[in-house]
Amino acid sequence: MDVIQQLSEMGYEVVKWLQILGIPAAAIAFGIGGTIQIFGGSEGLRKAKPWYIGAAIGLIFIIGASSISQFIERKITF
Template identity: 75%
Template structure:
């Protein structure tokens, strides 16, 4: 196994670990946002929006990283 293949395998492992940690983190962000929206009173939605937006953007980046990595793996050859 050459160095390039080892780097590719390491990159795939890093992405899978990011997904294992990132998906629950985004669920926690949505939960905190929901808690703030429910119990935040009149300002609840305003306080919850940054949590919702951050959780959604993080989830998109995490899931998109896997798709981008698999696309590049198919298209790039050394």
């Protein structure tokens, strides 16, 4: 097994761990946003919007990370 294959496998392992940790983190961020919206009064939605947007963007990147890494691996050859 050469170095490039080892680095590729290590990259896949890192992506898997990020997905395992990132999905619950996004759920927590959505929960914090919901709590802020519920208890924030008239300004609740305005204060919660950054939590919702950040969690959604992070979730998109986390879910798409394995597809992005596979695409890059197929396009780059040594």
